[in-house]
Amino acid sequence: GAVVSQHPSWVICKSGTSVKIECRSLDFQATTMFWYRQFPKQSLMLMATSNEGSKATYEQGVEKDKFLINHASLTLSTLTVTSAHPEDSSFYICSANPGPGVPQHFGDGTRLSIL
Amino acid sequence: GQQLNQSPQSMFIQEGEDVSMNCTSSSIFNTWLWYKQDPGEGPVLLIALYKAGELTSNGRLTAQFGITRKDSFLNISASIPSDVGIYFCAGRPRLNLTLMDSNYQLIWGAGTKLIIKP
Numbered sequence: 001g002a003v004v005s006q007h008p009s010w011v012i013c014k015s016g017t018s019v020k021i022e023c024r025s026l027d028f029q030a031t032t033m034f035w036y037r038q039f040p041k042q043s044l045m046l047m048a049t050s051n052e053g054s055k056a057t058y059e060q061g062v063e064k065d066k067f068l069i070n071h072a073s074l075t076l077s078t079l080t081v082t083s084a085h086p087e088d089s090s091f092y093i094c095s096a097n098p099g100p101g102v103p104q105h106f107g108d109g110t111r112l113s114i115l
Numbered sequence: 116g117q118q119l120n121q122s123p124q125s126m127f128i129q130e131g132e133d134v135s136m137n138c139t140s141s142s143i144f145n146t147w148l149w150y151k152q153d154p155g156e157g158p159v160l161l162i163a164l165y166k167a168g169e170l171t172s173n174g175r176l177t178a179q180f181g182i183t184r185k186d187s188f189l190n191i192s193a194s195i196p197s198d199v200g201i202y203f204c205a206g207r208p209r210l211n212l213t214l215m216d217s218n219y220q221l222i223w224g225a226g227t228k229l230i231i232k233p
Contacts, residue, residue, distance in 0.1 A: 006157070034220070043118070043203060043223045044158070093157045101165075103148050104221060106157035 003027055004096050006107025014115055015086060021079045021110045023050075023094030029074035030096035034104065035067075038091040050077040084114045121204050121224030129232050134191040136227040138204035146207040147180050147187035148221070153200045161202075162189070184209075194231055201226045 003026040011019055023033055031052045036044040048069055049057040056069035066088075068080040077096075081088055091111055095104040119138045128134060138147070146165055150158035162173050164180035164187060171178055178189045187206070191198055204224040 004157075041228075043225045046220060049220065091155075095157070101146075103146075103160050103163045105160065106150075109155070109157045111155065 004094065004105050004107040006094055006110055008110060009108060010111045010113075012113045012115065013084065016083055017114075019081045019084055019112060021081075021092055021094075021112075023077045023079070023096070023107055025075045025096045025098075028096075028098045030077075030098070031074060033071060033077040033094055033096045035069065035077075035079050036093045036095065038093060038109075040091075044093065047079075050079075052077075081112065084112070086114045088112065089114045119204055119206060119222055119224040121227060123227060124225065125228040125230065127230050127232060128194060130194060130196060132194055134194055134198070134229060135188060136202060136204075137186060137188040138206070138224045139186040140206060140208070140222070141185070143184045143209045144187075144206040144222075145184075145209045147178070148205045149176075149178050149187070149189045150203045150205060151200050152203060152226075158203060191229075194229075196231055196233075199229055199231050201228050203227075 005024045005026050007022045033050040035047045037047050038044050046059050047062045050069045050071040052071045052074055058064045071077040091109050093109040095106040097104055119140050121138045148163050149161045151161055152158045161176055162171050162178040167180055167184045168182050169180040175192045180187055203226045205221040
């Protein structure tokens with residue numbers, strides 16, 4: 001149980017394109033999901049906390065207009081990287097808590113490469 | 116942001132050897148988690164610890180929640196090739212409880228890269 005699905009797993013696109021990444025909880029409802037960014041050989045860096053039915057909470061230094069988060073249902077959160085540029089290339093991972101006090105379960109990540 | 120002190124940064128060991136890694140924090144934590152990440156994938160939860168002094172095993176893996184609540188270790192016994200990967204500790208610091216307490220953010224270690232020599 002507690003499966004989190006992330007799609008797509010790999011994206012290559014031109015600079016200036018907007019890219020949408022989906023994160024779904026397959027067998028549980030998640031009022032909160034988390035979006036992370038990970039650079040090579042580094043740890044996970046929390047970008048924002050996605051709250052169902054309300055605005056996301058962004059970490060300091062993360063541009064909310066650049067990284068749009070929508071959490072329209074209890075099983076789906078989306079991250080849209082708007083007008084992506086090469087410096088946005090990274091590994092993006094989402095996670096969700098299956099329940100109170102239960103550890104976060106992670107999606108398999110999305111490798112984003114901007115040419 | 117805040118980060119846990121995880122060591123060692125990397126380990127080169129022979130197959131069959133035991134492995135030990137740890138994480139420390141300057142503040143008290145309520146939860147310690149250990150994850151493993153394979154290349155190109157998301158982290159997978161190995162062990163979760165919720166109580167000071169707790170010692171929990173998952174197969175060849177054993178982890179403990181330090182008595183001071185400021186540290187945790189992970190041991191892997193008799194390592195095998197599939198143990199290769201990056202191991203992360205993560206924790207939840209003790210904060211004032213709120214209604215949103217069930218959806219907490221994690222503080223992460225920098226990771227320990229495990230390499231097994233054939």
